[in-house]
Amino acid sequence: MSTETPAWQADIDATAAASLAAIAAAQDLATLREVEVAALGRKGSVTALTKRTGQLDKSERRAYGAASGGLRKQVQQAIAARRDAIRQATVDAELADLSFDETLPGTEPAGGHVHPLSRVQLELEEVFTSMGFAVLDYPEIESEFDNFEALNIPGWHPARDMQDTFWLESGHLLRTHTSAGQVRAMHQLEPPFRAIFPGKVYRYESTDASHEHTFHQLEGLMIDRHVSVGHLLDSMRTLLSAIFRRDVQVRLRPGYFPFVEPGFELDISCQVCGGPGCSVCKHTGWVELLPCGLVHPNVLRAGGLDPDEWQGWAFGLGLSRLVMMRYGVSDIRLLLGGDARFVEGFHAGA
Numbered sequence: 001m002s003t004e005t006p007a008w009q010a011d012i013d014a015t016a017a018a019s020l021a022a023i024a025a026a027q028d029l030a031t032l033r034e035v036e037v038a039a040l041g042r043k044g045s046v047t048a049l050t051k052r053t054g055q056l057d058k059s060e061r062r063a064y065g066a067a068s069g070g071l072r073k074q075v076q077q078a079i080a081a082r083r084d085a086i087r088q089a090t091v092d093a094e095l096a097d098l099s100f101d102e103t104l105p106g107t108e109p110a111g112g113h114v115h116p117l118s119r120v121q122l123e124l125e126e127v128f129t130s131m132g133f134a135v136l137d138y139p140e141i142e143s144e145f146d147n148f149e150a151l152n153i154p155g156w157h158p159a160r161d162m163q164d165t166f167w168l169e170s171g172h173l174l175r176t177h178t179s180a181g182q183v184r185a186m187h188q189l190e191p192p193f194r195a196i197f198p199g200k201v202y203r204y205e206s207t208d209a210s211h212e213h214t215f216h217q218l219e220g221l222m223i224d225r226h227v228s229v230g231h232l233l234d235s236m237r238t239l240l241s242a243i244f245r246r247d248v249q250v251r252l253r254p255g256y257f258p259f260v261e262p263g264f265e266l267d268i269s270c271q272v273c274g275g276p277g278c279s280v281c282k283h284t285g286w287v288e289l290l291p292c293g294l295v296h297p298n299v300l301r302a303g304g305l306d307p308d309e310w311q312g313w314a315f316g317l318g319l320s321r322l323v324m325m326r327y328g329v330s331d332i333r334l335l336l337g338g339d340a341r342f343v344e345g346f347h348a349g350a
């Protein structure tokens with residue numbers, strides 16, 4: 001092989017210089033693409049050089065092949081590097097041009113909402129916890145025993161008709177009231193104790209603005225020695241004042257429930273008019289809020305407690321009802337209706 005520079009080297013060098021200069025001069029991706037086609041395309045200058053191998057003398061083909069192949073690679077690399085540089089320059093220019101005013105108000109992201117039922121439930125849990133109550137959670141699918149028998153409501157008892165029941169094929173049922181947790185709590189906790197158990201309850205009944213087959217209750221249960229109606233009344237007054245954050249007058253009317261003796265319907269002074277009478281309290285100054293009473297001895301026995309030693313009071317707060325009163329919701333079916341617009345109405349501090 002000759003040590004002299006071969007004749008074709010000048011062509012290679014000239015094509016290299018021209019291509020690299022064109023690449024360096026390209027200011028945008030479209031121009032660079034044109035340069036790429038002009039050099040490496042089917043009819044490109046670099047391609048034309050590679051095709052020339054066949055015309056050369058056999059002794060030169062090897063060296064020429066290496067030189068033209070090297071040129072192709074060099075041009076390819078230069079184009080790739082230039083493409084990266086142009087892209088980076090575009091991003092840099094956009095960033096430099098971006099006038100960002102951090103004092104402009106942002107776009108508020110669409111957030112979720114706490115359902116009013118959850119909000120009131122959490123609030124009550126806090127009030128009760130601060131007063132020494134345990135918060136318990138019991139099954140929604142219950143045994144007939146816990147929902148009825150243990151609560152002094154045997155199968156023949158007409159009180160069963162007060163709460164129309166969803167029965168399951170297994171013989172279990174969907175609990176008709178949170179009172180189903182009373183006997184469970186007595187077995188779970190050592191007396192004396194105080195506990196609440198909030199949750200969903202189910203009734204097999206047709207729905208209208210004030211009736212829903214699924215709604216929420218919050219059961220309260222206190223077991224101690226020497227519990228009397230006086231304690232019940234006093235506890236209810238304290239609890240309700242804490243819940244409504246102001247002095248609440250309460251009054252008891254007799255009410256019948258087989259699992260309490262005596263049993264009461266508890267009214268509170270109307271929170272809307274404060275007493276003189278308005279349409280909410282039907283001009284009586286009182287609103288019916290919750291049934292309650294002293295735990296029946298049979299229920300204490302079912303819970304493994306000796307009624308001569310232990311007594312207690314219980315109440316069943318209608319959580320759905322309280323939410324409706326608090327927020328002026330006129331149709332109970334809105335609460336669990338699943339229409340997102342309803343929940344959105346309770347944005348933030350509502």
Ligand code: PHE
Nearest residue numbers: 177179257291292314315316
């Ligand atoms: N469980 C009863 C109901 O749902 C309410 C209640 C609870 C009554 C506790 C007295 C004591 O109707």
